[in-house]
Amino acid sequence: MKNPLKNISEADRLRALRYAKVGTGVAYSLIRYALLISIGFLIIYPLLYMIVTSIMSTTAFNNSTRVWIPTEIGMKDNFSKAIEALGFVKSFLNTIKLEVVSALLEVVTCAVIGYGFARFDFKGKKIFTGILFLTILVPDMMVLIPRMVNYSNLDFMFIGKGIESLVAWIGGLFGAEWIINITPNIVNTGWTLWLPSLFGVGLRSGVLIYIYIQFFSGLPRELEEAAWVDGAGPFKTFLKIAVPSSSVVFITVLVFSLIWHWNDSLLSGMYLTSDLPLASGLNTVVPYMVQKWGIYFTANTPQGASIVMAACLLFITPMLIFYMFIQRGFIESIDRVGITG
Amino acid sequence: MSKSKLKKARGIEELKSRYGFFFVLPWIIGLIMFFFIPIIQSIIYSFCSVVVTSDGVKTTWVGLENYKEILKVDPKYTTWLTESITSFAYSLPIILVLSLILAIMLNQNFRGRVFFRALYFLPVIIATGKVMSYVFTTTDENLVEMGVSAGMASGMIKVEDLTSALNMGTEVATFISNAINNIFNLVWSCGIQIVLFLAGLQSIPSTLYEASKVEGATKWEEFWFITFPMLSRITLLVGIFTMVELFINERAPMIEQVYGKMRGGQYDIPSAMIWFYFIAACAIMGILILLFYKFILKRYEA
Amino acid sequence: MFNKTKRILALLMALVMVFTLAGCGAEPEEEISVIVEEDIVYETVGGNTTSGDGTTSGGNTTSGGTSTPGGSTSTPNGNGVNPEDYRGRTVKFISTIDPAVDESGPVVENFEKEYGITVEIIPSGLDEHAQKVMGLIAADQSPDVARSNGDFPAFMGYLQSLDATKIDYNDPIWNQNIFKMTTFNGSPYLCDTVGNIWAEIDIVMYSKSLLKRANAYTPEEYDAMGKWTWDAFFEIGKAVQKVNNNKPGCAINSKECYYHAAGGSIYKLKDGVVSNGMDNKTVEIMSKYSQAKKDNIVMEGKSVTAALMEGDIGITTLHAWSLKKTGDLKNGKWDDYGFYYLPYYDEAAAAAKQRPVTGIFRGWGLIKGAKEPVAAGIFLREYLDVNNYDVGGTYISPAAETFFFEVNNIAEYSSFENYNPYMTYIDMNYFITGVKSGQEIYHAMYYDPNQVATNVAAAKGAVDKGVKNINEFIEQQLNSH
Secondary structure, three states: OOOOOOOOOHHHHHHHHHHOOOOOOHHHHHHHHHHHHHHHHHHHHHHHHHHHHHHEOHHHHHHOOOOOOOOOEOHHHHHHHHHHHHOHHHHHHHHHHHHHHHHHHHHHHHHHHHHHHHHOOOOOHHHHHHHHHHHHHOOHHHHHHHHHHHHHOOOOOOHHHHHHHHHHHHHHHOOOOOOOOOOOOOOOOOHHHHHHHHOOOOOOHHHHHHHHHHHHHHOOHHHHHHHHHOOOOHHHHHHHHHOHHHHHHHHHHHHHHHHHHHOOOHHHHHHOOOOOOHHHHHHOHHHHHHHHHOOOOOOOOHHHHHHHHHHHHHHHHHHHHHHHHHHHHHHHHHHHOOOOO | OHHHHHHHHHHHHHHHHHHHHHHHHHHHHHHHHHHHHHHHHHHHHHOEEEEEEOOEEEEEEOOOHHHHHHHHHOHHHHHHHHHHHHHHHHHHHHHHHHHHHHHHHHHOOOOOHHHHHHHHHHHHHHOOHHHHHHHOOOOOOOOOOOOOOOOOOOOOOOHHHHHHHOOOOHHHHHHHHHHHHHHHHHHHOOHHHHHHHHHHHHOOOHHHHHHHHHHOOOHHHHHHHHHHHHOHHHHHHHHHHHHHHHHHOOOOHHHHHHHHHHHOOOOHHHHHHHHHHHHHHHHHHHHHHHHHHHHHHHHHHO | OHHHHHHHHHHHHHHHHHHHHHHOOOOOOOOOOOOOOOOOOOOOOOOOOOOOOOOOOOOOOOOOOOOOOOOOOOOOOOOOOOHHHHOOOEEEEEEOOOOOOOOHHHHHHHHHHHHOOEEEEEEOOOOOHHHHHHHHHHOOOOOOEEEEEOOOOHHHHOEEOHHHHOOOOOOOOEOHHHHHHOEEOOEEOOEOEOOOOOOOOEEEEEEHHHHHHOOOOOHHHHHHOOOOEHHHHHHHHHHHHHHOOOOOOEEOOOHHHHHHHOOOOOEEEEOOEEEEOOOHHHHHHHHHHHHHHHOOOEEOOOOHHHHHHOOOOOEEEEEHHHHEOOOOOOOOOOOOEEEEOOOEOOHHHHHHOOOOOOEOOEEEEEEOOOOOHHHHHHHHHHHOOHHHOOOOOOEOOHHHHHHHHHHHOOOOOOOOOOEOOOHHHHHHHHHHHOOOHHHHHHHHHOOOHHHHHHHHHHHHHHHHHHHHHHHHHHHHHHHOO
């Protein structure tokens, strides 16, 4: 059932908002605030906890285990230690190089693939849709180790191995036993992350493709039909027509993809042995603390908790800042045009 | 004349389908290289005994033995399965309903709505494995200690202390902290759902509401006859997303166990565990989706 | 469209049925678990100190005291390995420790300069350690050396025996106990040295003034009487409690430390086979603690160092690292603090001077598929040699320094056979053993004394299963070669 009225005037929008109220009056307003604040508390509590703990100094921690206003602030010490333990600057740059690039690649690739699914009816489409769901469902951990082996001998659809055996066979005919090794080992390079993203099978790509499909299906066909008639090829149509009207979904997908990639420690931790991104750095904060300063991490150890919380804060801050900036566009743009069709 | 028009149409369709294929081609290549091969490997692992040796990964075929072991011999697997399914059963409706309610509220025009919208999306940004586990550190001595839980009494009262003081058993303590944890987890799982519902709500045209106002519909009727049906498509999307999340995310009971085993270096048993779990999950999801389709069909016919 | 979906569904259901039928044989055993297992993420992080861990001394060596800086010896080892043959090679070391960060940095640098062997450090987090190593092995990119930090039996999954390193097992710097304990199929898997900088030992620290006020004997005085046992420890606690506003008088930094230092064990490892180590002593030991907790003698829930510094408790067990200038107690009143060895299990042990130890496996091993085993051996010999380290001057006081080295070099160590899985690596070992030490074993100490016996019986059952799983795992790993 298609939505007949996509582009509504501003006045209509405001009226819709007004009418969408379930009830009127102060009582309802209070209930709403009460509910939102109480549930919101659950969300903000850990954040507050992190902030408060990370600025406490050691003595404040000992003094009162859980009071909200620390008696003494040792922010500089905690944060500088956290920065050091994380290897912040280097990790940050690595994260940008690896994860952010990967996320951007994914946003672009999945758009292309999603458009293909949404607009065209090719052979075996049903099967491929099913496979798409499969990619969404299968957890990453299951394919981790086999992929690792795969990466160490990266084979482009068996072509590499095929050529190798062919060469070996030919060589064997002539008594020469040499093999060209054309299956590179990409473990510990950025390609382990970039390559899957480039092909639309990166981190949670399935979900992104699905979002794109939903969105592109909802776009009005008339413009595209017009472009076809005018003789534009499909790709041109895609670029010139579909993309410009999809700012919403691009922003949405970008937000999701970036957040997921930023927080990913599984993939990068597994496939990289050096130059690790920030999420993996978080893993090594505690051993670093223990090793360098002899500070352990339990809820009761003074500085341990503070440094770890400071590290966590440092980790999520870039994402928070990014979200603050994009939030306007993100949430308000959802207001303007729906994602669904 | 009409014949040639038809011919042209078919030509375009064919052309279109070929083009579509090209759009999807990179994905198909990616699938073969990075998805199918590992999946097949993983399935093979589940039928073998796997040991990592100096010469690589050695697999010895043992047939259904891994499966027999987890289903018959190991009493814990079936427990985890039922745990997963029960937690899924109550989490799904709660999350859907909660997200919908929150989205409706956040859709309305009130002071601070932008702030609250941002707030409710926050969990998505923060909830990664490491950060969450740091905040929720549990040690052996205290069931739940750091950060959240223990009734939001800021961990001042340890649940265990409370229950042992009142002479209740460990079961009660576990139950209470589990309950608290669950509420917390549920709220934190709603972030993306709220965003999607918001988007759906926004796309309902206002004219419908106006018309219903003229007809004198109550708010309740408004909800059930306009909002709900118009949201059905997005509800499906949210539903699917939530179901997948519940089954696959790292804190799910089964996933935690499997990942732990894999981190300990075993690959055969966890693969079997997860494939069985996967089939069960697919079956459940398939049934639910089918039911939902039927449900919607009924609606539209009515 | 629906027909197809229905068909697929039916297929899935059929598959599920097939598997269920295949598995639907015997009923799963009834497991008596006192504590319901939780589904809270057990991503415990390293150093999550419910410490009480490893001491790595033993054997007959009393080396390690203040050391000569630098100065490594580069004589060929007893197996005729000439280090000169290995110049220019690279040793890959996967570790949660970064030499750049602690005192081992200069040692590694010197090693590289002197031997011409490059050392490449691969960092890894604690809980992903095994997984990462195994992934690298599977990808034919094995590192050479790994540090095993209490992950037994998990390390059997990624280590091979040390034979290929050609190190000289009779070299006096090695801790022979570790060799003995980790010998499987006749070859040792881990090596370690006595008193190196990573040794973690527990000691006892007390506040002299508080003990005086309570009219209690100090640990030294008890020991002189031959009575420095855990009973004495709790007596001190009781005495302090009386004069200190009824606050608990003593504290223990981890139940694990107490349990093992008091002579209890969970698993026993001998000749490559694991067995159940819980026995009658277990109930006795745990009841003692439970009783002390009930009488409010033992403090729980607060940082022990904080409590000591604020005068809440009179005596506590602690990491020996607190004796360092950078340790937890650096802001404490050092003229008031005394430190001593852990109490003996009982008076018989005191008479025999059998110092207690909490047995944890810590060592360095050779990874399966290592490319440079011999170079790795040369590296380990230097890296772990205590004489290469200059650690003087990092302690609070000269007395502390002397005591620290004494404690690190206790010659008589009893029952290293009392192996216990290091608490921090619950997940790494749990998923092989199936037993969560914290919840299923040590918890028995937390509740009322008359519940201890039942809890221990349940724990014993759990440990039996753990034993079986461990032995199976070890066998599987050994038989795959």
